[in-house]
Amino acid sequence: MARRRLHQIGLTDPMHRRLAGMLGSPRSGLFLVAGPPRSGRTTTLNAILFGIDAYRYHPPTGIRPLTDVAVIEGLDDARRAEDALRRVHAGQRVYATSQACHASQAVDLLRQFGWPPGDLSGNLLGVTCQRLGDAICPVCREPLAEGAAEAAWRFADYLPGLLIDEVDPGTFWEARGCARCRNLGMTGRLGVFELSEFAPAETTAGKGKTAPGVLPLADPAAPLLTDCWRKVRAGRLSCREGLRLMAEIRDAGRLGAV
């Protein structure tokens, strides 16, 4: 399969811009690409590395290309966490995958693996976390014939702030299958993402921002659920696939599974 680029993996435009901006930053530190097995982490990591190559060989004006980059696939134990810390202290930018189910769990795991609070707040640059769903076929998709109101209620179970009255009945889609999608109703996979970006500790001190070690999220699954809902409303995930993904995201959050 061809290597995908950052704008092809399903990031929203604002997420794509923020992530692309971080790639051009000269800061050393650790960036985690998190998600359970088969969530598309490797595709995202490769897209990030592709982006770094682009900066390295064709740096935008005024941006100093970062040349000292290391990759750790599977930062899932104390030994690899220590390796990452050593590299970061040596001035490297480290990109690593983590099997955490959401970003705040990735930070928790890093702490459990021995990263001191000062490094968590100073040397962790950011975390993406993701799941993969089936992208609805854009040729044969059509508005859900019946059950839109019921679907809205089911989505509201996952999205406490969702106002049922404001959900357009035409929001939900299904696909019957066509020649283009070989009657599958889907065309490839689509990522659902969260992106947390952490500023260096010295710039956040005294400004009321929270260090990444203590993310103030009442529901750590909320960013992923929100992006999933965004893609259902945009007609990129079918109603059924959106609900399946939401259940998967919610279950992993409840179990705290790693």
Ligand SMILES: [Zn+2]
């Ligand atoms: Zn189709």
